[in-house]
Amino acid sequence: MAFKDLLVVVDDSAASAARIDVAAQLAARNDGHVTGLYAVTPIVLPGYIESELPEEVRDNQRRYAQELAAKAEALFDAAMRRHGLTDRSEWRLAHGNPTDAAALHGRYADLVVVGQVDPRRDRDRPVVLPQDLVFECGRPLLVVPYVGSFYRVGERVLVGWNGSREAARAVADALPLLAAAKRVVLLAVNPKPGATGIGDEPGADIARNLSRHGCRVEATRVSTDQVDPGDTLLNTVSDESCDLVVMGAYGRSRLREQVLGGMTRFMLEHMTVPVLMSH
CATH class of the missing domain: 3.40.50.620 (HUPs)
Structure with a gap:
């Protein structure tokens, strides 16, 4: 739709x-x-x-x-x-x-x-x-973002995937844009494997789902303890020339994010391209 x-x-x-x-x-x-x-x-x-x-x-x-x-x-x-x-x-x-x-x-x-x-x-x-x-x-x-002009949004999309309910909601909400995009990069940062994580092939399941909607999607993962997950996401946005980020918002409580920080708060403060988010 x-x-x-x-x-x-x-x-x-x-x-x-x-x-x-x-x-x-x-x-x-x-x-x-x-x-x-x-x-x-x-x-x-x-x-x-x-x-x-x-x-x-x-x-x-x-x-x-x-x-x-x-x-x-x-x-x-x-x-x-x-x-x-x-x-x-x-x-x-x-x-x-x-x-x-x-x-x-x-x-x-x-x-x-x-x-x-x-x-x-x-x-x-x-x-x-x-x-x-x-x-x-x-x-x-x-x-x-409050700085910049964005002449084309949704041609090259980065999806931040962590297997959460919020991320699944954001992917579903963004489907009209994802299906029309020329390229969708699905990124899992420091994914947890196994049954309690997002699988031994992080992102493969949701990439398969998106491909059935005609999305040109590729899944990738980054594991690092040297770079903050938010910086990793923004670096990928730059490296892949993405013009849109799709992500879930507040996978943990808002109070905990205010105290400890989190991806939602980081992106709201440091975004470089438009971000579609859902909770």
């Missing part, structure tokens, strides 16, 4: 242009529909300051928020025209927390396109948090 209904979360950052373009190219390739979502998030001030604000200041805040939303809509509309999607797109405004808004609207889409959090961004302006949205949305996320 192709991705026919995509939701892209738009904000007032410079990275929105690349994010919208990724959503548009996927929709154009699949004869799909794109919905642009912009969350209007008023600046929250302490109560004692809020109560003293003159009405003129409040009006200026509202006017500024409207201007930002209008610029975002113009950016979205221009991208839809470039990709021939004017008749297959719509614009939505939401109010409130952007992660909550994306979770709500994303449940009615096949794929939700969001941005990697830019650590340089003003922390006073809330943004969509992929690490929360992947739990709340119930749909696969395509997280686009």
Whole structure:
């Protein structure tokens, strides 16, 4: 099944242009529909300051928020025209927390396109948090880096495979892209063999499944105690010129990843190409 209904979360950052373009190219390739979502998030001030604000200041805040939303809509509309999607797109405004808004609207889409959090961004302006949205949305996320342009997504795909439920979910969710890809590299890093691991030939079972869907897939594994698994994955992305990573999100608890680190957290912080992730 192709991705026919995509939701892209738009904000007032410079990275929105690349994010919208990724959503548009996927929709154009699949004869799909794109919905642009912009969350209007008023600046929250302490109560004692809020109560003293003159009405003129409040009006200026509202006017500024409207201007930002209008610029975002113009950016979205221009991208839809470039990709021939004017008749297959719509614009939505939401109010409130952007992660909550994306979770709500994303449940009615096949794929939700969001941005990697830019650590340089003003922390006073809330943004969509992929690490929360992947739990709340119930749909696969395509997280686009905050730096770079991505003119073709899904031609050469790297699948991070560890045999987990989350990885299996991500592979199933990404099947429309995997089946159309020119090449799929299925990578197992430091795989555990045997019945409690992912077999004596790591990745062979899921590669066989993908091949039955017409995927041009090859399985490979890397065993090393010299390089961090996240760096190994990113090195493979570079070596194989991949333009997309597919992976499961949070195979262990989010708290444990926050304390000890983990692949999900690493990729959300260090991704170099778009990452499709599911939980």
